[in-house]
Amino acid sequence: MKGSFKHFMQKEIHEQPESMVQTMRGRMVTCDEGKTAERVFLGGMVNFVSTIRRSRRIILCGCGTSYNSAIAVRQLMEELTELPVTLELASDVLDRQCPFFRDDTCVFISQSGETADTLKAMQYAKERGALCVGIVNTVGSAISRSTDCGVHINAGAEIGVASTKAYTCQIVAMVLLALALSEDSISRATRRKEIMQSLLGLPEAVRTALKLDAQMLALAEALKDEQSLLLFGRGYNYATALEGALKVKEVALLHSEGILAGEMKHGPLALVDETMPLVVVATRDGSYAKQESVVQQLRARGGRLILIATEGDDQIAEVAGKDATIIWVPEVEDCLQAVVNIVPLQLLSYHLTVLRGHNVDQPRNLAKSVTVE
Numbered sequence: 191m192k193g194s195f196k197h198f199m200q201k202e203i204h205e206q207p208e209s210m211v212q213t214m215r216g217r218m219v220t221c222d223e224g225k226t227a228e229r230v231f232l233g234g235m236v237n238f239v240s241t242i243r244r245s246r247r248i249i250l251c252g253c254g255t256s257y258n259s260a261i262a263v264r265q266l267m268e269e270l271t272e273l274p275v276t277l278e279l280a281s282d283v284l285d286r287q288c289p290f291f292r293d294d295t296c297v298f299i300s301q302s303g304e305t306a307d308t309l310k311a312m313q314y315a316k317e318r319g320a321l322c323v324g325i326v327n328t329v330g331s332a333i334s335r336s337t338d339c340g341v342h343i344n345a346g347a348e349i350g351v352a353s354t355k356a357y358t359c360q361i362v363a364m365v366l367l368a369l370a371l372s373e374d375s376i377s378r379a380t381r382r383k384e385i386m387q388s389l390l391g392l393p394e395a396v397r398t399a400l401k402l403d404a405q406m407l408a409l410a411e412a413l414k415d416e417q418s419l420l421l422f423g424r425g426y427n428y429a430t431a432l433e434g435a436l437k438v439k440e441v442a443l444l445h446s447e448g449i450l451a452g453e454m455k456h457g458p459l460a461l462v463d464e465t466m467p468l469v470v471v472a473t474r475d476g477s478y479a480k481q482e483s484v485v486q487q488l489r490a491r492g493g494r495l496i497l498i499a500t501e502g503d504d505q506i507a508e509v510a511g512k513d514a515t516i517i518w519v520p521e522v523e524d525c526l527q528a529v530v531n532i533v534p535l536q537l538l539s540y541h542l543t544v545l546r547g548h549n550v551d552q553p554r555n556l557a558k559s560v561t562v563e
């Protein structure tokens with residue numbers, strides 16, 4: 191089942207281009223023999239789009255990696271729907287007994303569709319009359335069956351405990367949902383077209399990012415004895431910092447922290463010295479100028495910089511200095527860049543795990559599907 195791969199996690203990282211083709215199959219209406227995107231069609235959502243548009247807010251809810259995928263799409267969902275979009279960790283919904291209402295749309299994101307906290311949060315939302323939408327990989331799972339409607343991400347079975355392809359396909363599925371929800375907006379037609387066009391090229395961009403494997407192995411060699419790793423991101427790529435850190439801690443068993451770069455001066459900067467490895471996501475988007483300044487400040491404190499940057503961006507390479515390691519990634523539409531940027535970090539965490547001698551597919555103390563609270 192693993193084919194030529196040594197571990198399921200490795201296989202699942204490398205099959206992401208094909209998985210996201212499956213997520214989009216039948217859902218992107220195209221012309222010009224598939225070269226031009228026309229519109230999005232989500233069979234399971236057509237009867238619910240107008241209800242969602244009339245909601246007073248959208249709540250995205252999940253656990254672990256599924257929650258991180260919600261962070262990645264929040265900004266786009268807000269932009270395209272013009273609705274307030276809030277994020278909830280499923281366990282916290284229950285702990286706080288969150289105020290949910292009849293005119294809320296609650297989106298529950300889960301690879302397995304069986305996570306107890308997410309399922310209970312969904313039942314809680316349903317009892318309060320909210321519309322419950324699922325973004326689920328496993329057809330026939332509890333969350334898939336008991337939500338009012340939803341989108342199966344169709345990523346294929348994910349066996350490795352650390353979620354990889356489900357994460358990127360969840361983002362793609364929710365981008366499709368955001369596009370479907372804004373279909374009647376004329377003012378957003380150009381933006382929608384650009385995103386849809388970029389979606390068509392996304393599998394190829396991810397394929398290019400997978401070619402970073404050898405560089406990530408070399409980086410893992412250099413980092414394997416470290417005690418800690420900090421990752422800085424903002425905007426669309428705050429999720430990349432959190433998800434990269436989660437991958438490194440859950441499989442490589444190396445302490446790592448994803449930090450919103452805007453919070454750097456409010457605490458994390460104290461940890462920065464000449465020994466601390468720092469990953470900064472600094473690809474070109476609306477946050478670029480601010481990330482450039484973050485790189486400058488970290489460099490000024492002697493931090494060991496590792497940048498994720500847009501191919502051909504000499505400017506950021508100069509700011510980072512000759513001692514920095516630069517991971518060059520292909521450019522896609524800003525709201526999809528997180529899908530490309532996470533790939534080298536998935537590869538890094540995979541190689542770190544193997545080099546540190548830990549179990550890749552069954553990390554210590556963790557389970558693929560957490561069916562108890």
Ligand code: UD1
Nearest residue numbers: 232233234235324325326329333334337338339340341342
């Ligand atoms: C469906 C078929 C797919 C077929 C396609 C043809 C299924 C599972 N999918 O895909 O095999 O190729 O039509 O048009 O039969 N749903 C939830 N909660 C969730 C996920 C989904 O309620 O978490 C619901 C949807 O609202 C929908 C149904 O389940 O009613 C199937 O969802 P999905 O597979 O995403 O729909 P299609 O893409 O239309």
Ligand code: BG6
Nearest residue numbers: 253254255256300301302305353
């Ligand atoms: C577990 C897994 O903690 O559940 C994680 O180890 C996963 O990888 C999380 O992200 C949520 O799972 P699901 O199936 O609801 O997406």
